[in-house]
Amino acid sequence: MEDLYTVLGVSKDAGQDEIKRAYRKRARELHPDTGGDEAAFKELTTAYEVLRNPEARANYDRYGDPRGPGGAAGDPFAGFGDLSDLINSFFGGGGGGFGGRAPGQASGSGRDAVVDVRLTLEEAAEGTTRELDVRLQQACQTCDASGVEPGSQIVRCETCNGQGVVQQVTRSVFGQMLSSTTCPRCRGTGQRIERPCPACSGEGRHPVDETITIDVPPGAADGTRLRLSGRGEVGRRGAPSGDLYVRVHVSRHEVFERDGNDLHCLVRLPMVQAALGVELDVPTLDGPERLVVPPGTQPQQVLTMRRKGMPKLSGGGARGDLYVHCEIEVPRHLDGEQTELLRRLAELRGEDKPGSNGDGRGLFDRLRGVFGA
Numbered sequence: 343m344e345d346l347y348t349v350l351g352v353s354k355d356a357g358q359d360e361i362k363r364a365y366r367k368r369a370r371e372l373h374p375d376t377g378g379d380e381a382a383f384k385e386l387t388t389a390y391e392v393l394r395n396p397e398a399r400a401n402y403d404r405y406g407d408p409r410g411p412g413g414a415a416g417d418p419f420a421g422f423g424d425l426s427d428l429i430n431s432f433f434g435g436g437g438g439g440f441g442g443r444a445p446g447q448a449s450g451s452g453r454d455a456v457v458d459v460r461l462t463l464e465e466a467a468e469g470t471t472r473e474l475d476v477r478l479q480q481a482c483q484t485c486d487a488s489g490v491e492p493g494s495q496i497v498r499c500e501t502c503n504g505q506g507v508v509q510q511v512t513r514s515v516f517g518q519m520l521s522s523t524t525c526p527r528c529r530g531t532g533q534r535i536e537r538p539c540p541a542c543s544g545e546g547r548h549p550v551d552e553t554i555t556i557d558v559p560p561g562a563a564d565g566t567r568l569r570l571s572g573r574g575e576v577g578r579r580g581a582p583s584g585d586l587y588v589r590v591h592v593s594r595h596e597v598f599e600r601d602g603n604d605l606h607c608l609v610r611l612p613m614v615q616a617a618l619g620v621e622l623d624v625p626t627l628d629g630p631e632r633l634v635v636p637p638g639t640q641p642q643q644v645l646t647m648r649r650k651g652m653p654k655l656s657g658g659g660a661r662g663d664l665y666v667h668c669e670i671e672v673p674r675h676l677d678g679e680q681t682e683l684l685r686r687l688a689e690l691r692g693e694d695k696p697g698s699n700g701d702g703r704g705l706f707d708r709l710r711g712v713f714g715a
Contacts, residue, residue, distance in 0.1 A: 344385075346388075346389040347393070349385060349386055350364045350365060350368065350386065350389050350390060350393065351364050351368065354403070358394065361390065361393050361394060365387075365390040369387070372386055451581050451582045451583075451584060452479060452547075452574055452575035452577040452578075452582065452583040452584040453479075453574060453575045454574045454584040454585045454586070454587060455476065455478055455573075455575055455584065455587070456586075456587045456588075456589055457476055457556075457586065457587070457588055457589070458588075458589045459472050459556065459558065459588055459589070459590055459591070460591045461562070461590060461591070461592050461593070462593055463592060463595040463598060463627070466558070466560075466562050466563070466590070466592045466652070467560060467652055467653060469557070469558055469559050469560035469561075470557075470558050471555060471556070471557050471558070472556050472558065473553050473554070473556075474553065474554055474556060475553050476551075476552060476553075476554055477549050477550070477551050477552075478550065478552065478574065478575050478576075478586075479547045479548065479549055479550075480547060481546065481547055481576050482539060482541055482542035482545070482547055482548055484539055484541035484542065485539035485541065485542065485546060487546040487547065487576070487580045488539070488580065489535055489538060489542060489545055489546035489578070489579045490536075490537070490544075491535075491537040491538060491540060492539075493537075496533045496536070497533065497534055497535075497536060498532065498533060499525060499527055499531070499532055499533055499534045500534070501525055501526070501528065502525035502532060504532040504533070505532055506524065506528065506530040506531060506532040507522040507523060507524060507525055507530065508522070508524075508526075509521070509522045510522075531579075545578055546576075546578055546579035546580055547575075547577070547578065547579075554573070554586075556570070556588050558590060559655060560653040561603070561652055561653040561654050561655035561657075562590045562592070563590070563600070563655070564590065564591055564592040565589075565590065565591075566590040567587050567588065567589055568587065568588040568590065569585055569586075569587055569588075570586040570587075570588065571585050572584075572585065573585065574586045574587075598627075598664075603652045603660075603662030604662040604663050604664070605627070605662065605664045605665070606665045606667060607624070607625065607664065607665075607666055607667070608666075608669055609624060609633075609667070609668055610669045610671050611635065611639065611668055611670055611671065612670075612671050612673075613670055613672050613673065615635065616635070616638075616639045616640075616668065616670045617637065617638065617639075618637055619636050619637035619639070620635045621633070621634050621635070626647065626650045626664055627650070627652075628650070631647065631650065633645065633647060633666060635668070639668050640668075641668070642668065642669070643667075643668045644665050644666065644667055644668070645665075645666040645668065646664070646665055646666070647663060647664040647665075647666060648663050649661045649662075649663065650663060650664035651663045651664050
């Protein structure tokens with residue numbers, strides 16, 4: 343085993359307050375109930391038990407081996423109370439030892455349940471009500487959720503004497519260690535049913551197929567989880583129910599791309615309309631809306647339609663915006679008349695020379711201007 347001071351992370355001249363603080367900090371990290379390493383937790387607690395006691399600490403500092411003088415057969419834990427008392431006082435276990443559960447108080451609470459619902463973008467925007475078929479643990483009607491056959495009764499568990507936990511003593515080089523585990527017979531309740539209910543096998547519940555109605559509020563996004571408190575699986579023998587979570591999936595839309603509460607769509611404009619300006623009917627979630635495209639609209643220019651996006655899930659009537667991305671279409675095939683008209687336009691704008699753009703300067707002139715030549 344490592345040096346006890348190293349295990350606790352303190353120096354050899356550390357005071358009792360420092361030792362206690364170090365133990366509490368490391369114990370929270372290593373306790374099995376929080377996903378820690380039980381072996382490391384026991385090693386940490388052993389180190390604390392030795393160093394918090396002046397006599398045991400002096401023996402350890404003097405001899406290094408806990409089997410040196412002091413206590414019964416050199417046991418540094420001699421005269422100590424149950425190790426579980428220390429653990430329970432620290433974690434509030436009330437006798438649960440490493441399990442962290444008080445005797446006779448097994449949770450038994452129902453599990454949370456998750457159901458999936460798929461929506462179109464329009465349904466997500468408007469909100470919707472859905473009926474879903476689910477299979478959940480429900481209270482047994484035969485025994486009224488008690489788990490007891492009518493006419494029978496609940497008695498104290500003989501295995502744990504009604505404590506809900508059983509204790510086991512193990513020995514190490516540092517002495518005896520007492521650990522507690524949930525009673526395997528009564529599962530921590532401290533009680534035993536003489537004759538379990540035949541309909542639910544003493545569980546007080548059984549799986550039932552049912553149809554539930556859920557309301558999805560406007561603005562739900564893909565991945566949104568809605569919590570329905572107490573609508574999950576019923577607990578054992580009348581214990582509290584879990585929660586029901588509705589996981590929302592929103593299908594991709596053929597026109598709109600969603601970004602938070604905003605929407606984006608693409609509009610293709612003929613070259614002439616982009617140059618002259620035009621009024622278009624643009625699709626929105628509320629139906630077609632009139633959009634004014636200003637003259638001289640450029641490729642990839644974005645026009646904004648305020649409050650035409652998705653409603654915010656928080657409510658209040660607020661909505662995002664709709665962003666219209668303009669794509670300019672250049673004609674691929676022109677007849678003779680159209681070609682002549684464009685050539686005439688190019689002449690009028692001074693764009694008939696290679697590299698010119700209508701401002702009287704050629705391409706290389708503009709480049710010289712950019713680079714200061």
